[in-house]
Amino acid sequence: MxxxxxxxxxxxxxxxxxxxTMLWTLLRERDFRVRVPDLDSFxxxxxxxxxxxxxxxxxxxxxxxxxxxxEFFPALLESIAEAKVxxxxxxxxxxxxxxxxxxxxxxxxxxxxxxxxxxxxDALGSQKMSKELRVMMKEAGCKLSLYHPIRLTxxxxxxxxxxxxxxxxxxxxxxxxxxxxxxxxxxxGQDKDHWRDTGVxxxxxxxxxxxxxxxxxxxxxxxEVLVGEKYxxxxxxxxxxxxxxxxxxxxxxxxxxxxxxxxxxxxAQKELIIQNPYFISDPETVSLLKRAIKRGVEIKIMVPGKxxxxxxxxxxxxxxxxxxxxxxxxxxxxxxxxxHQKIVVIDxxxxxxxxxxxxxxxxxxx
Amino acid sequence: MAKAARPxxxxxxxxxxxxxxGLYLVVLLSLALLLWSILRERESHVRVPDLADFxxxxxxxxxxxxxxxLAGNSVEILQDGDGxxxxxxxxxxxxTExxxxxxxxxxxxxxxxxxxxxxxxxxxxGVEVRLTLDAIGSNEGDNDLxxxxxxxxxxxAHYHPFELRDLGLFNNRTHRKIxxxxxxxxxxxxxxxxxxxxxxAQDRDHWRDTGVxxxxxxxxAVQAVFAENxxxxxxEVLVGEKYxxxxxxxxxxxxxxxxxxxxxxxxxxxxxxxxxxxxAQKELIVQNPYFIPDGELTGLLxxxxxxxxxxxxxxxxxxxxSEIVRHAxxxxxxDLLESGVHICEYQKTLSHQKVMIVDxxxxxxxxxxxxxxxxxxxxxxxxxxxxxxxxxxxxxAYEKDLKxxxxxDAATWxxxxxxxxxxxxxxxMINEQL
Numbered sequence: 065m066x067x068x069x070x071x072x073x074x075x076x077x078x079x080x081x082x083x084x085t086m087l088w089t090l091l092r093e094r095d096f097r098v099r100v101p102d103l104d105s106f107x108x109x110x111x112x113x114x115x116x117x118x119x120x121x122x123x124x125x126x127x128x129x130x131x132x133x134x135e136f137f138p139a140l141l142e143s144i145a146e147a148k149v150x151x152x153x154x155x156x157x158x159x160x161x162x163x164x165x166x167x168x169x170x171x172x173x174x175x176x177x178x179x180x181x182x183x184x185x186d187a188l189g190s191q192k193m194s195k196e197l198r199v200m201m202k203e204a205g206c207k208l209s210l211y212h213p214i215r216l217t218x219x220x221x222x223x224x225x226x227x228x229x230x231x232x233x234x235x236x237x238x239x240x241x242x243x244x245x246x247x248x249x250x251x252x253g254q255d256k257d258h259w260r261d262t263g264v265x266x267x268x269x270x271x272x273x274x275x276x277x278x279x280x281x282x283x284x285x286x287x288e289v290l291v292g293e294k295y296x297x298x299x300x301x302x303x304x305x306x307x308x309x310x311x312x313x314x315x316x317x318x319x320x321x322x323x324x325x326x327x328x329x330x331x332a333q334k335e336l337i338i339q340n341p342y343f344i345s346d347p348e349t350v351s352l353l354k355r356a357i358k359r360g361v362e363i364k365i366m367v368p369g370k371x372x373x374x375x376x377x378x379x380x381x382x383x384x385x386x387x388x389x390x391x392x393x394x395x396x397x398x399x400x401x402x403x404h405q406k407i408v409v410i411d412x413x414x415x416x417x418x419x420x421x422x423x424x425x426x427x428x429x430x
Numbered sequence: 431m432a433k434a435a436r437p438x439x440x441x442x443x444x445x446x447x448x449x450x451x452g453l454y455l456v457v458l459l460s461l462a463l464l465l466w467s468i469l470r471e472r473e474s475h476v477r478v479p480d481l482a483d484f485x486x487x488x489x490x491x492x493x494x495x496x497x498x499x500l501a502g503n504s505v506e507i508l509q510d511g512d513g514x515x516x517x518x519x520x521x522x523x524x525x526t527e528x529x530x531x532x533x534x535x536x537x538x539x540x541x542x543x544x545x546x547x548x549x550x551x552x553x554x555x556g557v558e559v560r561l562t563l564d565a566i567g568s569n570e571g572d573n574d575l576x577x578x579x580x581x582x583x584x585x586x587a588h589y590h591p592f593e594l595r596d597l598g599l600f601n602n603r604t605h606r607k608i609x610x611x612x613x614x615x616x617x618x619x620x621x622x623x624x625x626x627x628x629x630x631a632q633d634r635d636h637w638r639d640t641g642v643x644x645x646x647x648x649x650x651a652v653q654a655v656f657a658e659n660x661x662x663x664x665x666e667v668l669v670g671e672k673y674x675x676x677x678x679x680x681x682x683x684x685x686x687x688x689x690x691x692x693x694x695x696x697x698x699x700x701x702x703x704x705x706x707x708x709x710a711q712k713e714l715i716v717q718n719p720y721f722i723p724d725g726e727l728t729g730l731l732x733x734x735x736x737x738x739x740x741x742x743x744x745x746x747x748x749x750x751x752s753e754i755v756r757h758a759x760x761x762x763x764x765d766l767l768e769s770g771v772h773i774c775e776y777q778k779t780l781s782h783q784k785v786m787i788v789d790x791x792x793x794x795x796x797x798x799x800x801x802x803x804x805x806x807x808x809x810x811x812x813x814x815x816x817x818x819x820x821x822x823x824x825x826x827a828y829e830k831d832l833k834x835x836x837x838x839d840a841a842t843w844x845x846x847x848x849x850x851x852x853x854x855x856x857x858x859m860i861n862e863q864l
Contacts, residue, residue, distance in 0.1 A: 065445045073444045076454055083461040100667045111674035115654035116667065120498035276493030283494060287475040289705060296489035327667060 100330035106411045109331035114308045116323055121308045124301025125268030129417075133250040136243050136263050137163060143233045143265075144170040149294055150180040152232040152278045156189035157244025164245050168197040172204035180294075181206040184281050186226045187213040189244075209285040229263075230278055235295045238266045238274035240309075240417060242406050249404070259402040262339075264417050268302035273309035328410055329353060332361045337409040339366040341402065350384045354391040362394075369397030475726060476701070478708040484789040487709035488816065494705065495698040497686040497814070502679025503646030505820050509827060511628035514621050514641050515541060521611045521643075522548040527672055528558040530610040530656045532811075534567035534603065534797070535622025545623055546575040550582035559584040562659055564604045565591040567622075587663040604659055605804060606689070606811035607641075607797045608652055613673045616644045616652035618687075618796050618813045620784050631779050634749045638776065638831070640717075640783040640824070642795050642813065646680040651687035655811050658689065684816040688796075690809065699798045699812060700805035706788055707731060710739045715787040715828055717744040719780065720752070720799035722759045722858070723766075727800075732769040740772075744828070746782075747775030747836060754857045755801070760850075761858035767840035774835035781831065784812070785824055793821045 114121045130136040144151060144167075151174060158164060175181040183201070185193070187210040202208055211226040231239040241263025243249040251258030266274065279290045290296075329336065329352045336356060353363060365388075385395060408416040481487055492499045508514040522529055522545075529552055536542060553559040561579065563571070565588045580586055589604045609617040619641025621627040629636030644652065657668045668674075690698040707714060707730040714734060721743060723731065735741050743766075750756045767773060786794040796812025798804045815821075 065447055066451065067443050067445050069443055073446070076458075080454070080458060080461065083458070083465060087461060087465050099665055100669055108671060109669050111650065111671075111676065112657075112667075112669040115650050115674050116657050116661070120500070120651075122498075272489060272493060273498070276496070279490070279494050280496075283476065283701070287477050289476050289478045289490065289494070289708070291478055291481060291487050291490040291705075291709065293486060296493060323661070323667075327669070330667075331669065 100327060106331050106333045106413060109327065110414070113324060113327050113331070116327065120273075121306050122269040122273065123306045124303065125266060125270045125305045125307045126303030127305055127307070128265045130239075130241065130263040130265060132252045132261060133163075133243065133258065134252045136241060136261070137167075137250065139265060140231065140239065141166065141170055143231070143237060143239070144174060147174060147179060147233040149234045150182070150232075152182045152230070152275070152282075154184040154226065154228050154230045154278055154281060155245055156186045156227045156229065157246055158185050158190040158193045159244065159246035159248075160192055160194055161247030163247050163250055164193065164197060167245055168201055171206050172201050175201070175205035178205075182278075182282060183208045184211055184226065184278070184285065185209070186211045189227075207286070209282065211281060211285060226281055228277065228281070230274055232271065232275050232278055235275055235293075235297050236267065236271060236299065238271040240264055240266065240274060242404055242417075248402075253403075256402065259404045260398065261404045262407055262417055266307070268305075268307075269299045270307040270309060271299055272296055273307075277309060324416075325349075325408070326352060328408060328414070328416070329356055332356055332410045333359065334411045335362045335364075335409075336411075337364045337366075337407070339398075339403060339407040341368050341404045341406070347384070350388060353388060353393055357392045363392070364394045364396065366396045366398055366403065368403050369399040476704045476708055476730075478705070481709055481711065484709055484711045484791060487705065488792065491702060491705045491709070492686045492814070495686075495688045495702045497651070497688040497698070499684050499686045499816070500647040500651065501684045502681065503644055503648045503683045503685045504681025505683050505685070505815055505817070506643040507820070507823055507827070508617070508619065508641040508643055510630045510639060511541075511621065511636065512630045514617075514619060514639070515544075515628060517643055518609065518617060519544065519548050521609070521615060521617070522552055525552060525557055525611045527612045528560070528610075530560045530562075530608075530653070530660075532562035532604065532606050532608050532656055532659060533623055534564045534605045534607065535624050536563055536568035536571040537622065537624035537626070538570060538572055539625025539628075541625055541628050542572065542575060542623055546579050549584050550579045553579070553583035560587070560656075560660060561585065562587045562589055562604065562656070562663065564589045566603055567605075585664070587660060589659060589663055603808050605797050605799075605808040606655065606659070608656055608811050610649065610653045610656055613653055613671075613675050614645065614649055614677065616649045618642050618644065618652060618811065620782055620795075620797055626780075627782075631781075634779045637780045637782045638778070640785050640795055640827070642815070644685065644813065645677075646683070646685075647677045648685040648687060648813065649677055650674050651685075652811075652813070655687060655689040659809065682817070683820060686814045686816075687811070688814065689811045690798075697805050699810050702794075702812075702814070703727070703786075703798075703800065703805065704730060706786060706792070706794070707734055710734055710741075710788045711737070712789045713740045713742075713787070714789075715742050715744075715785070715825065716800065717781060717783050717785040717828060717831070718800040719746050719750070719782045719784070720755050720759070720801045720804070721745045722755065722801040723762050724802065725762075728762045728765055731766060731771055735770040741770070742772045742774075744774055744776055744781065744831060744835060746780050747777045749776075749778070749780045751780055754860070756857075757850075757853045758801075758857035758860070760846075760854040763838065764840070764843060767838060767843055772837070774832065774837045776831060776835050778834040785828070787821050787824055787828070790821050790825065791818060792816050793824050795824075 110121065130139055151171065171181050183206055198208065229241050229243065242261045243263055248257060248259050249261055253260035275295055283289055356363060389395060508517055529549065549559050549561065561584055563586060576586060590602060607619050607621065620639045621641055626635065626637050627639055631638035653673055661667055688698055688702050731741055745759065763773060784796055784798050792814060794812055794814045798810040798812045804810055
């Protein structure tokens with residue numbers, strides 16, 4: 065036992081309380097509601113959505129949709145083989161299996177030929193990645209950056225992962241997708257070991273935007289600035305689609321992606337289709353959906369059925385389902401396999417593909 | 431948590447077990463560690479390859495700082511209060527749909543009354559008037575004026591007022607200074623709404639500052655920056671053509687709007703400054719009232735000189751609103767001067783402008799100081815302008831300012847006296863918060 069004065073004891077309690085409060089105020093989810101006025105057409109909302117989410121709308125792009133592993137991996141490997149200058153790749157999931165070896169060998173082969181190969185891999189998402197592959201790629205000359213490695217000095221950043229899934233070739237062709245590098249994403253969504261997912265291959269001015277998103281995490285981890293026409297070439301129009309790239313990196317503020325989804329739901333006028341594997345809706349989203357129904361918008365939501373990689377998320381998502389069903393939202397369970405794609409289609413005009421799940425982790429943390 | 435034993439009679443002392451005391455220490459230290467790991471400045475050492483010309487770096491700078499380059503704008507430069515306030519008041523008077531103003535400083539004086547009346551009049555006419563005021567920067571402002579505006583229908587948002595549940599955010603201020611009218615015209619400036627910013631920098635009570643008036647597609651981007659803090663404080667989303675109209679080209683200036691709200695990540699404006707210094711090829715001019723480069727920025731400036739870049743820095747002289755800042759900046763001066771950076775001090779009044787001009791092509795105007803508070807803590811807004819004529823006009827103003835400057839000299843600088851040097855050292859020690 066030791067004896068301490070009361071004032072010291074009080075001081076000790078206060079210091080804990082102060083630190084605790086500061087920590088809480090920094091980490092707590094800042095409640096965020098959006099109030100969006102009624103609009104005549106969804107088209108009218110696009111400049112606002114783009115502006116508010118800090119994503120310029122760029123005309124003149126071309127997109128090819130890549131369904132499931134059967135379309136995605138061959139295209140990816142082909143692009144790796146055809147690249148001439150630089151290969152940039154960012155992913156969260158890199159597990160194990162033949163496809164991982166194949167992709168790693170493709171990267172290594174190009175690095176040996178003298179191409180610049182840069183890989184940003186989330187330190188947590190790639191924990192299952194085999195060490196030999198990593199060594200093999202490094203020895204071949206690939207520059208590999210692990211995003212937010214588990215370090216004591218970065219304890220507070222530990223929960224912040226990169227969930228982005230991107231690839232950019234020569235600064236001219238970009239992939240944005242939901243697939244992970246794992247055999248679970250192979251095939252064509254035929255059974256529970258072959259998941260359903262969607263990606264896009266892009267050409268045109270929007271590729272500069274995707275390159276910027278890659279460059280952000282790259283400079284954060286390595287300090288290397290990607291400068292010059294090699295990475296940011298002047299890009300001629302390649303089609304007639306208007307596009308905007310969004311990236312979320314929240315902490316302390318409103319996530320652009322959360323804003324995007326809420327504004328999209330709030331401004332849809334005819335039809336809203338959502339396919340997402342992790343659909344946890346907060347009361348705010350539910351009320352936005354209900355108001356959309358009242359406006360006469362037809363809403364269809366597709367979520368995983370029995371096959372899911374996270375039963376907790378499935379249960380959590382269902383909390384608001386009966387309320388939503390009663391309001392007239394149509395909800396479908398996809399039964400064949402895990403539906404991992406993240407897609408939003410509005411009024412047949414605007415669609416959104418990428419890595420963003422409809423839950424608080426994607427909105428507020430990653 | 432420390433477990434208190436029953437206190438003995440004069441209840442001035444408590445008995446605690448060693449385990450409880452140990453436990454307390456563990457909890458305290460882990461909380462402190464967690465907090466530090468979130469708040470600590472994450473270093474971002476930038477490495478930039480050699481470049482043929484600065485123009486090449488522009489897409490990368492814009493891309494990395496999340497500020498797409500938009501073509502087809504026109505720019506008017508607004509010097510000092512005499513160039514700025516009449517334009518501000520005129521824009522407010524001409525607006526027909528919406529007036530948006532965000533500022534850090536709102537102090538006292540005749541000009542505050544004038545601006546407040548103009549905003550209130552507009553609101554009474556049915557025009558939407560939104561005003562974002564930093565809760566600290568506007569603390570000295572006249573409450574009657576704020577009430578008068580509120581009564582007239584001006585929507586006022588106080589940014590980050592002191593609230594216990596937002597303790598961790600209290601240090602994060604909005605230092606942005608922007609105004610948007612009908613979504614079609616915008617001002618980006620360094621001026622505060624206070625008597626000090628009126629006049630034409632004629633004496634120490636009338637400060638020197640620079641702003642720009644913008645039209646063209648870039649105005650959408652300025653509006654978006656305003657909307658960001660507006661939605662954060664009020665939850666109101668600004669949607670529709672009223673705020674984000676389709677904007678035709680009005681000129682030939684390419685522009686990109688950079689805004690940062692750092693908090694746990696790399697600040698976009700810090701990156702912007704570092705990239706601009708690292709990629710300049712011929713000439714780099716920096717005019718900034720709070721110039722406290724850290725070790726890395728100093729290194730980048732020195733390497734620029736080695737590359738053959740003519741680096742010129744203009745900072746306030748005897749007239750400054752912060753002695754500590756002035757001294758903290760001095761800490762790196764010896765190194766900078768010896769490596770060949772030209773530094774001069776503006777003598778006439780406080781030079782509050784934040785201007786950067788690179789290679790006579792790209793200029794940058796806004797709210798962003800050259801110190802850790804602007805680069806790592808506050809919300810800032812600045813605009814990059816790619817146009818030789820705009821750069822030339824800003825450069826001409828710089829040349830004029832040079833006539834009222836005293837140049838620092840490496841040889842005599844070292845002889846500034848022990849007391850001066852000690853103040854420099856002590857001031858620099860707290861530089862992260864300045």
